[in-house]
Structures are given as C-alpha cells and as structure tokens.
Amino acid sequence: MEINELKKLPRATAKRLPLYLRNLKVLEANGVTRIKSKEFAEVTQVPSATIRRDFSYLGELGRSGYGYEVPFLIEVFSELLETDEEKRIALVGMGNLGKALLKNNFRRNANLKINCVFDNNPELIGTVFDGFMIYGMDQFEKVCQENNVNVAITTVPSHSSQMAVNTIVDAGITAILNFAPDRVIVPPYVSIRYIDLTTELLTLIFFDNQHQQLIPNYVKN
Numbered sequence: 558m559e560i561n562e563l564k565k566l567p568r569a570t571a572k573r574l575p576l577y578l579r580n581l582k583v584l585e586a587n588g589v590t591r592i593k594s595k596e597f598a599e600v601t602q603v604p605s606a607t608i609r610r611d612f613s614y615l616g617e618l619g620r621s622g623y624g625y626e627v628p629f630l631i632e633v634f635s636e637l638l639e640t641d642e643e644k645r646i647a648l649v650g651m652g653n654l655g656k657a658l659l660k661n662n663f664r665r666n667a668n669l670k671i672n673c674v675f676d677n678n679p680e681l682i683g684t685v686f687d688g689f690m691i692y693g694m695d696q697f698e699k700v701c702q703e704n705n706v707n708v709a710i711t712t713v714p715s716h717s718s719q720m721a722v723n724t725i726v727d728a729g730i731t732a733i734l735n736f737a738p739d740r741v742i743v744p745p746y747v748s749i750r751y752i753d754l755t756t757e758l759l760t761l762i763f764f765d766n767q768h769q770q771l772i773p774n775y776v777k778n
Contacts (some may be wrong), residue, residue, distance in 0.1 A: 570611045576601055577611075578634040585627050593624035643668045647701050647730070649721050650712035651676040651691055654736060658710065659687055672704045677717075694721070698728040708732045715739040722749070 580600050584592060594612075598605040612618045612625070615633060619625035646663075648655055648671045655674070663669035674689045675697055676682060682693040692700050701709075709725045711718065711733065718737035725733055731747045738753035 566614055570614055573603060573607075573611055574634055574638055576603070577608075578631065578638060581627055581631045581634065585631060590627050591624050592627055594619075597625070643670070644708050645670060645672045645704055645706045647672065647697070647704075647706045647709045647725070648674045648712070649676070649694070649697075649709060649725065650736075651678070651681050651686060652712060655712040656686060658712065659689060671710075672706060673700050675700075694724050697724050701728050701730065706730065708734070710734045710736070712736045 584600065594605040594608045597608055618630060618633065646669065648659060651674055659671055659674060662671050673692065675692050675694055677694050681691045684691050707730065709730045711721045711725065713721045715737040718735060718739060719741045722733060722735065722741045722743060726743060726747055733747065733749040734752065735741065735749055736752045738751060738756065741749070743749050
C-alpha cells in the first residue's frame with residue numbers, strides 16, 4: 558500500500574491491525590490456511606462487518622464466499638506494521654510497571670526489544686535490573702544514540718510525564734508510548750499513544766455489564 562493511501566486509513570482500523578495480525582499468526586500456527594470474516598470475528602471478538610470494512614481499506618484481500626488466505630493476510634499486515642524490521646526501544650521509568658514491561662520485553666515479537674532503561678531516582682541510577690543498567694535521564698540522548706533507539710515507552714507518573722517526553726523528543730525519537738493518562742505537548746511530527754489502564758478497565762466493565770444484561774436468565778441458571 559502506498560504512503561498516501563495509508564494516511565487515509567481510519568485510526569480505529571489502524572488500532573485493530575496488530576490484533577488481526579496476532580490472531581492470524583495463531584491461526585497459521587494451528588494449521589488454518591483460509592478463514593471467513595464470520596469465523597475470524599469469533600476469534601478476534603470484532604464484528605464481521607467491521608472486519609470486512611477494515612480489510613476493504615487495504616484492497617482486495619479476499620473473495621466473497623471464499624474468505625481470506627491466512628498466509629497472504631499475514632504478509633499484508635506484517636508489511637503494513639513493519640514487523641520484520643527491528644524496533645529498538647528505550648524504557649523510561651523503573652517503577653513496578655516499568656519493571657514488569659522489562660521482564661516481559663515483548664517475548665512474542667522478536668523484532669520489538671527494550672534495549673536501554675532510564676529513571677531519575679538516584680537510588681536506582683547505576684544499578685542493574687534483569688541484566689539492564691539503569692541510566693539517568695541526563696544520559697538519555699547519548700545512550701539512545703549508541704543503541705540506535707527509535708521508539709520510547711514512558712511509565713512515569715503524570716506530574717513528571719511532560720518533562721520525560723521533552724527529553725525523549727529532544728533526543729530525536731518520534732514514536733512514544735505513554736502510560737500516563739494526562740495529555741502532554743509534543744511537536745506535530747511526533748507520534749504519541751496513551752495507555753490509561755483505569756479507563757480501559759472501566760470501559761471493559763461497562764461493556765461486560767451491557768453484555769450480561771443481554772444474556773437470558775436461563776443461561777446463568
């Protein structure tokens with residue numbers, strides 16, 4: 558797909574692409590080579606109409622009545638998401654969440670790796686956690702350049718988030734994942750995504766309550 562066409566991809570559709578790719582790889586690992594939108598909807602929990610609409614933005618990916626070739630979809634989504642290209646990640650904030658992310662370190666994707674970690678706590682700076690030296694934020698640009706970092710994740714609290722993001726941007730990194738819910742100011746050329754665990758959990762609870770109301774009483778009994 559051309560860059561100009563990619564720009565037209567709705568944000569909601571773009572957010573679902575990793576979900577599609579992850580489930581397609583699971584299907585392929587289990588020997589599934591072809592799947593219809595209704596079947597894929599059951600796997601992904603995304604309505605089949607939404608799947609067909611999302612796929613339509615990317616061209617003719619399948620045929621009516623036949624479905625989609627799983628290996629071909631994996632190829633298309635992998636190219637779109639550049640999953641074959643290594644992404645070197647800087648992690649800012651070594652609290653409980655940062656430590657959990659570092660221990661996991663994207664085991665399910667060999668091309669996503671945290672390469673260096675940072676904190677502003679003097680008691681942590683210079684120590685080693687899970688094999689990683691913890692650097693101070695004053696070393697951020699130098700260490701990131703040495704490690705060819707092109708993505709940053711920040712888990713610092715909201716009151717420190719803008720300062721951390723400023724340091725990240727000043728180092729030339731343009732892709733940031735921020736676990737602090739409050740919005741920060743970034744230049745227009747910087748892409749930033751927010752992960753608000755509280756909001757996500759409340760949204761989940763809301764939709765679960767709605768879903769439970771639709772379940773007939775005899776199913777629960």
